[in-house]
Amino acid sequence: MAIGKGPEVVTTYDAKTPLMRREEVIADPLARLERMMEIRHAEQKIRELHEEGLAWGSTHSCDGQEAVAVGIAAAVAPTDHVVGAHRGHGLGLALGLTPEQLLGETLGRSVGAVEGLGGSPHLVETSVGLVFTVTLMGAGIPIAAGLALAAEVQGSGRVAVAVFGDGSVNIGAFHEGLNLASLWKLPAVFVIENNHYGEFSRYDRTTAVEPLARRAEAYDLPWELVDGQDVDAVIAAVGAAVERARVGEGPTLLELRTYRYFGHSRSDRAPYRPEGELEAWRARDPIRILGERLEAVGMVDADALAEIDERCRERIEAAAAHALASPVADPGAMFRHVYPEPNR
Amino acid sequence: MAIGKGPEVVTTYDAKTPLMRREEVIADPLARLERMMEIRHAEQKIRELHEEGLAWGSTHSCDGQEAVAVGIAAAVAPTDHVVGAHRGHGLGLALGLTPEQLLGETLGRSVGAVEGLGGSPHLVETSVGLVFTVTLMGAGIPIAAGLALAAEVQGSGRVAVAVFGDGSVNIGAFHEGLNLASLWKLPAVFVIENNHYGEFSRYDRTTAVEPLARRAEAYDLPWELVDGQDVDAVIAAVGAAVERARVGEGPTLLELRTYRYFGHSRSDRAPYRPEGELEAWRARDPIRILGERLEAVGMVDADALAEIDERCRERIEAAAAHALASPVADPGAMFRHVYPEPNR
Amino acid sequence: MARLRMNQAIGAALADAMAEDPTVVVFGEDVAAAGGVFKTSVGLLERFGPERVRDTPISEMAIVGTAVGAAMGGLRPVAEIMFADFFGVALDQVVTQGALVHYLTRGAVTVPMVIRSSVGAGRGFAATHSRTVEEWFLSAPGLKLVEVSGARTAYGLLRAAVREEGPVVVLEPRALYGTREEFEPGDDAVIPLGVAEVRREGADATVVAVGQTVGIASEAIERLDASIELIDLLTLRPWDVETVLASVARTGRLALVEEHPFTGGWGPEVASRVGQELFGELTSPILRITAPDVPVPFTRDLEFRYLPTAEYVAAQLGRWLETDTLPSPWWERIGEEV
Amino acid sequence: MARLRMNQAIGAALADAMAEDPTVVVFGEDVAAAGGVFKTSVGLLERFGPERVRDTPISEMAIVGTAVGAAMGGLRPVAEIMFADFFGVALDQVVTQGALVHYLTRGAVTVPMVIRSSVGAGRGFAATHSRTVEEWFLSAPGLKLVEVSGARTAYGLLRAAVREEGPVVVLEPRALYGTREEFEPGDDAVIPLGVAEVRREGADATVVAVGQTVGIASEAIERLDASIELIDLLTLRPWDVETVLASVARTGRLALVEEHPFTGGWGPEVASRVGQELFGELTSPILRITAPDVPVPFTRDLEFRYLPTAEYVAAQLGRWLETDTLPSPWWERIGEEV
Numbered sequence A, B: 001m002a003i004g005k006g007p008e009v010v011t012t013y014d015a016k017t018p019l020m021r022r023e024e025v026i027a028d029p030l031a032r033l034e035r036m037m038e039i040r041h042a043e044q045k046i047r048e049l050h051e052e053g054l055a056w057g058s059t060h061s062c063d064g065q066e067a068v069a070v071g072i073a074a075a076v077a078p079t080d081h082v083v084g085a086h087r088g089h090g091l092g093l094a095l096g097l098t099p100e101q102l103l104g105e106t107l108g109r110s111v112g113a114v115e116g117l118g119g120s121p122h123l124v125e126t127s128v129g130l131v132f133t134v135t136l137m138g139a140g141i142p143i144a145a146g147l148a149l150a151a152e153v154q155g156s157g158r159v160a161v162a163v164f165g166d167g168s169v170n171i172g173a174f175h176e177g178l179n180l181a182s183l184w185k186l187p188a189v190f191v192i193e194n195n196h197y198g199e200f201s202r203y204d205r206t207t208a209v210e211p212l213a214r215r216a217e218a219y220d221l222p223w224e225l226v227d228g229q230d231v232d233a234v235i236a237a238v239g240a241a242v243e244r245a246r247v248g249e250g251p252t253l254l255e256l257r258t259y260r261y262f263g264h265s266r267s268d269r270a271p272y273r274p275e276g277e278l279e280a281w282r283a284r285d286p287i288r289i290l291g292e293r294l295e296a297v298g299m300v301d302a303d304a305l306a307e308i309d310e311r312c313r314e315r316i317e318a319a320a321a322h323a324l325a326s327p328v329a330d331p332g333a334m335f336r337h338v339y340p341e342p343n344r
Numbered sequence C, D: 001m002a003r004l005r006m007n008q009a010i011g012a013a014l015a016d017a018m019a020e021d022p023t024v025v026v027f028g029e030d031v032a033a034a035g036g037v038f039k040t041s042v043g044l045l046e047r048f049g050p051e052r053v054r055d056t057p058i059s060e061m062a063i064v065g066t067a068v069g070a071a072m073g074g075l076r077p078v079a080e081i082m083f084a085d086f087f088g089v090a091l092d093q094v095v096t097q098g099a100l101v102h103y104l105t106r107g108a109v110t111v112p113m114v115i116r117s118s119v120g121a122g123r124g125f126a127a128t129h130s131r132t133v134e135e136w137f138l139s140a141p142g143l144k145l146v147e148v149s150g151a152r153t154a155y156g157l158l159r160a161a162v163r164e165e166g167p168v169v170v171l172e173p174r175a176l177y178g179t180r181e182e183f184e185p186g187d188d189a190v191i192p193l194g195v196a197e198v199r200r201e202g203a204d205a206t207v208v209a210v211g212q213t214v215g216i217a218s219e220a221i222e223r224l225d226a227s228i229e230l231i232d233l234l235t236l237r238p239w240d241v242e243t244v245l246a247s248v249a250r251t252g253r254l255a256l257v258e259e260h261p262f263t264g265g266w267g268p269e270v271a272s273r274v275g276q277e278l279f280g281e282l283t284s285p286i287l288r289i290t291a292p293d294v295p296v297p298f299t300r301d302l303e304f305r306y307l308p309t310a311e312y313v314a315a316q317l318g319r320w321l322e323t324d325t326l327p328s329p330w331w332e333r334i335g336e337e338v
């Protein structure tokens, strides 16, 4: 296997490895709720760090889209391979990345997921299958096809999952990758995270089909339109697609409808939103939906919710403090890993 | 307008300009039959020239596909813009290119369509709207969208037509170009010339949808599957699509089913064909279909057919002889037209 | 006189070009309603309307291909590729289609298109959004390539590019979008392609720079007690061989300040040519001050170590002038005092 | 000893690599059932089966992207891009994705992929199918780039490329596919990347060539009555600076024979570096014998005027050695006797 271990991570407040974090999310609805809250706090903190001038560079927050990230993480095995995209904080944390790895990367510290050399979009943690995040739109789709090809040739039983935005369905790589994956019946799942906007353009102004996932028919693939605010719906749909892939029935194209609460990136105040749209979506907040569901079956009450939320807040604060106190990589780091060591 | 006149052509045996040749094809079924025969003879002659070592380089023959070329030429106005592809001998002659221009280009003589500097795939004749031939698969599709954009912004009433093969529906440019053209409702027609093979691969082994034109639905476009061996069916379908484009109803994706009788290029003996396939298609020869139709209504008889055929043979022989007797461009030619002259 | 940020100057150039010529159209990702992610086309949609100012899907191949076709059809499209790294998915339409149409139609069809794109490091966009990639275009017959170095040259070169009959790629250092320069927009501000600008005169050495390194080199020169001529190349294809040769013939020394990594880019091109033409006439080896051969690192300290800073450029120039030998680049001295 | 055509040697290298390592897979357009349009993979499908040898659709982006992913997942894909010009639609996957994965995962993920592609003029494929485009890859951190020059080097370098842990682009001059060379395939024939080969020794001048110009230069040198050292660079990134510098330090003269047009390509890179390192030690200016800065013309006479021929190379080298000044290229003497 070409994929080795990720960098060793020094954790402060708890010793949970990415894999342990992932297993919780797979096993436990409460852990999923907690992870969604953790993501929300992380995004909030990252905004603050930028406002305070402590973080720099481009960053893309996913507040509002937590159920997509956590649902995928719960439905996919840690041994499967996931290729993410630029708006990946939530997916990273959901898959198991530690808050230090995320905050550290955002702050450009060597404690970050990729030593601060990649920046906020470049989150990787191979121990839980987050093998790459791709920042050119759609480019991860054929890469996921290739990961699926490897799984198929090796008979590893792995599934490859590509997660990308609604804006990424009009790029050549989407077309070429889906056609190839379908022809070769590869064990892959393609997930459109439709948060309604690609930068400042609503998806229906840039894509000549509705829903987006209907494009699957052009590649003779099954598809499904899914409520991306309901983590259980996400788990069901992604889980079914993963299962199909695993048993050799080939790829599926899923469209998870969700919404981003903030702008495309830091500087964007989202003036292009129609009035009331944000409020309507906030009314379907994924954390609230799951929280109420768990309350209804008696798994949590208001106090417990507040407690979990506070724990997440503290965890993120601690991670940020830890990252801020951590060193920046030395200049020599930029020369390391440009080329791998020869193996024979 | 940025598109000027093509190079002056010295004709030998008759003084027909490309535009006159085109007008015949538009007006007269007999002229269409004759043009199809001319194309067949041209391809035959080009093969001979290669066998005799008089021609060099890559070349792609379209025997069997004549009804597609001539049908498009008849349905599209000479003022419309057509972007062809590498297998363009038939389309070129059908649109009005003279046999000297084709043979000259194939033989690399300065009498060729582009002075012998482009070679057999690069046929251009702006006086009849053949504005470019694109040799990277699918690259002509967004270019045609651009031509259509120009028509729309200028209000010129022109339509842009891209013609490309079945193998060219899996490349990114197809996807991006069709989506954009649909969104902008551009006056364009996209024609898949499905001759069953992209190089040595049958289309159903490389494309995960059937028929190919169904991909139109992924772009919310109308589509039609057409008998490409019946020139009248081609005219009807292309004509309707051109009309839709011209009145502002946007693009159409057409799939014309046809077959190439010879290999992909010179060296290909087409061992990949299933037994009997070629014979089955030869039984639906487009020249025979039209010939019989015109015979049935009394427009020609066997003698007349033989006469037309002989006339075409002679015309092609004369054009080849003329081209062979013509000079090769001087070395200075490769420096000309790399950059245009400044205009202000 | 106007004091404009570079992104405003670009917007002004686009507006003036559109006002001058009704065939000029502008399109790209979020260039219309939002005025561009770098605010380089603010107000164009309102002023010139949705026929001429258009948002596109995220489809770089279609963006450039549509520009090629629109230009063939008689428009003068100015299309935007948001980050030049994205040409990796659309290069074909620039160099293999657009740039060859005039040649392959023997002059019958022209492609007066402009593709603008942002380049370079210094803004925390990390490895995949920070390269300059001029080498993708430098060798392309039929294409012209310019790189602007501030508000004034951005305005002047863009106006000239729109008036060209053939395709032009305009690279804009994104780190400069927010920087201001004073100049008078209008026809007199048009800067012809192919002509370099001598930014300051000097007798002891010639420094050639491009894009954001022009400002960096200028600052570096100011720190030095030497008479140095600074040339802003502006056009990379075809570059102004005459101006550079004339200067170096006089000064006897040539240094290049490049944002590109040491291997490739415009630097070797200029160094190789000058070395050939002025063989035996140079008093010291040609100095290339460049970025190292690594992907652009994200974290701020490292990104500004990666980029040649004024301080570093001054130090390298100083050592070179003093010794007439090549100082080693900083990355060969990691661990030592820099 | 085997006497193989270059395309057969490539097929043999692929077969030996696949036999050696079960993770090697091969895919591309018509590489499986048909054995490749240039017959470089004949028999692989029959021998290794449809899991490991696959035909793809015409989808260059997917071909390279799938190779990137497959390599990340533990295979060693060898993908084919039929003509290097087609990288214009897939460059992103090579230089911005594949080449950066190892860096951006801090070594956690490797991309041991090989992308083979045919390059160059001389076969009548005309403007859009005849370039060498090495400049698209030369500057890409994380990537290695080789260009083979015949059957033996094609075999040896391809075997080495497959064993690399990182991505390698292998360029194959298509004009050489049918040419034969005698050599013994097998492990001993593997040629390490990064090492140039001295093809003949000489004292008066060093000639560096790449790809099909190696043979052309060799033939030219035979026509001359001078002691000329000929180096086949083989690897373009990273190129073998030491071997070239050692040779030129001895001979005092450097000429490059390039298929690429004068502007760009590997030539300026080598010329610039040697000029820097051996400043003051050269007895004549560095000669670059190249193609002109135009698209590749189709008609045979012009295509072989475009390409440097042995005759032309000999004439240029001869003039240069005689006068120690640069002879002008043929295109500056059109009209005069050449």
Ligand SMILES: Cc1ncc(C[n+]2csc(CCOP(=O)(O)OP(=O)(O)O)c2C)c(N)n1
Residues within 6 Å of the ligand: A060, A086, A087, A135, A136, A137, A164, A165, A166, A167, A168, A169, A171, A195, A197, A198, A199, A264, C029, C058, C059, C060, C082, C086, C089
């Ligand atoms: C090929 C390419 N084109 C353009 C961009 C610039 N860009 C970065 S994010 C983005 C919007 C993506 O929208 P979407 O896919 O919906 O993802 P979201 O940001 O909504 O998560 C764009 C256009 C890019 N990174 N890659």
Ligand SMILES: Cc1ncc(C[n+]2csc(CCOP(=O)(O)OP(=O)(O)O)c2C)c(N)n1
Residues within 6 Å of the ligand: B060, B086, B087, B135, B136, B137, B164, B165, B166, B167, B168, B169, B171, B195, B197, B198, B199, B264, D029, D058, D059, D060, D082, D086, D089
């Ligand atoms: C982007 C690209 N990839 C590959 C090729 C090589 N190539 C030339 S023709 C051809 C087959 C095209 O098939 P199709 O589109 O069906 O056209 P046909 O040859 O059948 O007319 C291929 C793969 C190319 N020219 N461009």
Ligand SMILES: [Mg+2]
Residues within 6 Å of the ligand: A165, A166, A167, A193, A194, A195, A196, A197, A198, A199
């Ligand atoms: Mg989105």
Ligand SMILES: [Mg+2]
Residues within 6 Å of the ligand: B165, B166, B167, B193, B194, B195, B196, B197, B198, B199
């Ligand atoms: Mg076909």
